[in-house]
Amino acid sequence: MKIEEEIEIKGRLGLHARPAAKLAKALNGLKAQVLIGRGEKLVDARSILDVLTLAASAGTRLRIVAEGEEAEKALNEIKRVLEAYA
Amino acid sequence: MKVLRGLGVSAGVAVGPAHLMFPGHIKVSRTRIAPEETESEIARLKKAIEATAEEIEKLKKELPPNLGEVHAILEAQRLIVKDPSLISEAEELIREGFNAEWALFKVLKRYEKAFSELPDEYFRERYRDLVQMVERIISTLQGHRDLPNEERAIIVAQDLSPADTVSLKPDFTLAFVTEAGSRTSHTAIVARSLGIPAVVAAKGILKEVSPGDLLAIDGTTGEIFINPVEEIISEFSERARRFERLKVRLHQVAHLSSETKDGRRIILRANLDLPEEIPFARDYGAEGIGLFRTEYLYVSRRELPYEELLFETYRRVVEDIAPHPVTIRTLDLGGDKFASVLDLPEEINPALGLRAIRLCLKEDHLFRTQLRAILRASAYGKVKIMFPLISGVAEFLRARNLVEEIKEELAREGLPFDPEVPVGAMIEVPSAVAVADLLAREADFFSIGTNDLIQYTLAIDRGNEEVAELYEPLHPAILRFIKTTVTAGHRAGIPVAMCGEMAGDLLYVPILVGLELDELSMNPQSLPEVKLFIRELEFKKCRELVEKVLNLTCQDEVKEAVSEVFGPHIRKFSRSLWFE
Structure with missing residues (x-):
């Protein structure tokens, strides 16, 4: 299963180290490949380093592509983590 | 031998070889x-x-x-x-x-x-x-770590990462010295909680020190001696012994009551920035926190702190200092304290500009979030709320009404808080002194902030070297203003505290006692000596001194009058714990 969604980064600092760390931890162990980024430039959402190099400041719209058995769960996890920092 | 001076952020002394970390x-x-x-x-x-x-x-x-x-x-x-x-x-x-x-x-x-x-x-x-x-x-x-593992050493670095600071265990680390840093930097916080002496903001240290150089550092004074001469080394072993004795004595002094010989009690409290400092305040015998500054969470981060973070921080303070109370000062930003997250416009005259309570009343959302967090924390112990830079009654009431609004809001949400939480005004603007009698009817307590009160009353910017010598805490105008404030407070039946630097200076203590302040709040380190000094004083004599100095014409005369009566006492107690 492959699902895609676009979300807006809220919170003044954008997608900074703490949410990036939370993201990596939340996705750990889930059976899904999750990519995040802009347009065709997508990176592994489990990589805190790559997520930081997106430099996604507040208001950035990011594309999320999740694929695999637990794709939907992964997407929900991402939304949950990012909401907590909005 | 070379001597440098940094900022002493964690007490204690150490002598040992330098270990440079790059x-x-x-x-x-x-x-x-x-x-x-x-x-x-x-x-x-x-x-x-x-x-x-x-x-x-x-x-x-x-x-x-x-x-x-x-x-x-x-x-x-x-x-x-x-x-x-x-x-x-x-x-x-x-x-x-x-x-x-x-x-x-x-x-x-x-x-x-x-x-x-x-x-x-x-x-x-x-x-x-x-x-x-x-x-x-x-x-x-590579099977090694850039740490001293054989010999105990003094770690010298540009700055230390939190992981570095924590991993440098007391077994190996005699002290930290960093070129960068401040009182609230990670190195400082971690060093204090581990009890390792530390000096930060030691400009030039990396240039001056070579690996293996002998260093002698004092985490109280911030002194750093590079390749010290014999006398300094023996002086430092004496300081080390004194520091050990001091720690023992602190505990003895901490339990003593702070009252004059003739039975006048003055409550002594601590000024703090971080919950991490509470154990030290306790060690030094503080009967609560007279001033908890709340700016740290706003200036140390790149985003505004959210309510939960503030609440958790305040709750920890409230619980850790219990059964004693904590006076939480609402956000005192603007002016010289600038939070980059707020995007404040640059002002020509920031000391007279949009700062402290003015900023909070304007940026209402900011203030509401903080008040919610403070009020929620009040359910866990004794909290008092204090507004900084109050200049008149209407301003105080606006802030106070907001507190009431938020109480109702929390009640509707079913969140617990202390409905009786005292709300007070910081007295640091001359206009507040002029209407102190009117303010005293609305406020539950006063706390005099001397640093700003002196600056605004005498129109002296202490940071300006051209006029700094005109900054006179004992100027008769200041003493009269304190007197006016205390009298107005006591007539209305509310306590009057002082939480400026003046409160921790022995020279001023007899006057402050004689002016009938109920509470003095200061840096924790000053508490033991101030307490011992108060125990030697007679309230009656302090009042007589005040009667006299209120009619003197300048600071020099006041100083002379104080020395005349209390000089020998002050010399005896000044830094007595350190240099006995």
């Missing part, structure tokens, strides 16, 4: 790996990564529970060590025939480029976290 200075050599060795080289890398991640996990677990912020940083750094992209890229390079160290180094260089091109400074800066972590993995690979 973060960002990795030496790696490049070797070819034969195809049949590839798998074992990858295994070596993975083992080092696991070991490093575990090491950080362990540091995190051993962290004193009060270092929450450091905890979060270590967690992010641990995840960087285990980053899947970092590992897979390094693995690929090893497959191309490079050794693990070189592979990591190459990946680091790749990220250096990626990070340096980012438009936002915050994200660019995260490269430093990566460097620190790659350094750790490489030193694990």
Whole structure:
């Protein structure tokens, strides 16, 4: 299963180290490949380093592509983590 | 011998060899790996990564529970060590025939480029976290760590990462000295909680010190002696003995009551910025916190603190200081204290501009969030709310009404709070003194902030060297203003405290006692000597002194009058605990 969604980064600092760390931890162990980024430039959402190099400041719209058995769960996890920092 | 001076941020003295740490200075050599060795080289890398991640996990677990912020940083750094992209890229390079160290180094260089091109400074800066972590993995690979493991040493560095500071255990570390840093930097906080002496903001230290140089440092005064002469070394062993005695004495003094010989009690409290400082305030005998400054969470971060973070911080303060009370001063930002997250416009005259309570009443959302957090914390102990820079009754009432509104809001949401929480005004603007009788009807307490009161009353900017000598705490105008404030407060039946620097200075103590202040709040270090001094005073004599000095014409005359009566006492107690 492959699902895609676009979300807006809220919170003044954008997608900074703490949410990036939370993201990596939340996705750990889930059976899904999750990519995040802009347009065709997508990176592994489990990589805190790559997520930081997106430099996604507040208001950035990011594309999320999740694929695999637990794709939907992964997407929900991402939304949950990012909401907590909005 | 050379002498430098930094900022003493963690008390204690140390003499020992310097051990220099140079973060960002990795030496790696490049070797070819034969195809049949590839798998074992990858295994070596993975083992080092696991070991490093575990090491950080362990540091995190051993962290004193009060270092929450450091905890979060270590967690992010641990995840960087285990980053899947970092590992897979390094693995690929090893497959191309490079050794693990070189592979990591190459990946680091790749990220250096990626990070340096980012438009936002915050994200660019995260490269430093990566460097620190790659350094750790490489030193694990090389089987050594850039730490003194044989000999106890004084660590000298530009700055220390939280992981570095925590991993430098007291067994190996005599003291920390850093070129950068401030009282609230991680090094300072961690050093204090581990009881290791530390001096930060020691400008020039890296240039002046070579590895193995003998250093003598004093974490109270901030003094650093490089290759000290014999006399200094023996002076330092004397200071070390005194410091040990001081620690013993502190505990004895902490339990004594702070009252004059003729039975007038003056409550002594501490001024603090961080919950981490509470154990020290207790050790020094504080009967609560007379001024909890709340700016740290606003200036140390790149985003505004959210309600839960504020609430958790305040709740910890309230619980840790119980059964004593804490007076929480609402946000005192603007002016010289600038929070980058607020995007405040630059002002020509910031001391008279949009700051403190004015800013809070204007940026209503900011204030509401903080008041909600304070009120929620009030359910867990004794909290008092204090507004800074109050200049008149209407302003105070606006702030006070907001507190009432928020109480109703919390009640509707079913969140607990103390409905009787006292709300007071800081007296630091001359206009507030002029209407102190009117304010006293509305406020539950006063606390005099002398630093600003002196600056505004005498129209002297203390930071301006041209006029700094005109900054006179004992100017008769200041003494009269204090008198007016105390009288107005007591007539209305409310207590009057003082929480400025003046409260912790022995020269002023007899006057402050004679002016009938109910409470003095100061830096914790000053508490024991002020208490011992108060125990030697007679309230009656202090009042007589005040009667006299209120009619003198200038600070010099006041000083003379104080010395005449109390000079020998002051000399006896001044720094007596340190230099007895």
